[in-house]
Amino acid sequence: MQTPSETGSLDGEATSTNVHVPSEVDLPRIEKAVREILAAVGEDPDREGLLETPARVARMYAELFSGLHDDPRAHLQKFFTEKYDELVLVRDISFNSMCEHHMLPFSGKAHIGYVPNGRVVGLSKLARVVEVVSKRPQVQERMTETIANLLIEELDVKGVAVVIEATHSCMTIRGVRKPGSLCVTSAMKGLFRSNHSSRSEVMNLIYGG
Numbered sequence: 001m002q003t004p005s006e007t008g009s010l011d012g013e014a015t016s017t018n019v020h021v022p023s024e025v026d027l028p029r030i031e032k033a034v035r036e037i038l039a040a041v042g043e044d045p046d047r048e049g050l051l052e053t054p055a056r057v058a059r060m061y062a063e064l065f066s067g068l069h070d071d072p073r074a075h076l077q078k079f080f081t082e083k084y085d086e087l088v089l090v091r092d093i094s095f096n097s098m099c100e101h102h103m104l105p106f107s108g109k110a111h112i113g114y115v116p117n118g119r120v121v122g123l124s125k126l127a128r129v130v131e132v133v134s135k136r137p138q139v140q141e142r143m144t145e146t147i148a149n150l151l152i153e154e155l156d157v158k159g160v161a162v163v164i165e166a167t168h169s170c171m172t173i174r175g176v177r178k179p180g181s182l183c184v185t186s187a188m189k190g191l192f193r194s195n196h197s198s199r200s201e202v203m204n205l206i207y208g209g
């Protein structure tokens, strides 16, 4: 474990400078925009405490939106041919994303269940897919649908069930201010859509029933 003195700063500066910034990301442009927002809300961007803020926020956005420059399909190209045709479920894949309506974070867990059709991927690849898809300006409904479609298209699965549970800071710190509210979305495809007992099986496994 690192102490603040080892990282050299209390706010994680040492780690954030190590973030890989994709060449497509225009850091100076973000910095200019952040300065502009600070001035527009009535702050003084030249105040000592804010001097480094635009650069810091720019690097942070590069990290939070890194999924725009990564193809989730790339993580599903390496599969194994297996006769296994029962349910595979990966539960509790944690993620952080950014609500595209407010540019505020939403975070939670994704659960992905699928029934293979000869192609099985490493379990960590599903977590990689969640990571890439979540690191973009998002809405939870589309994120859920996108992950399900990727498995249909790349793995030709017999069925896929994606359930995402998340708390949205745009609902907790502003607007209606309802802390603790959980938003649940699901996408059921293939046999999970057509077959009631398959759907109950996967939901029971996700919720530990």
Ligand SMILES: [Zn+2]
Pocket (backbone or CB within 6 Å): 099, 100, 101, 102, 103, 104, 168, 170, 171
């Ligand atoms: Zn929002």
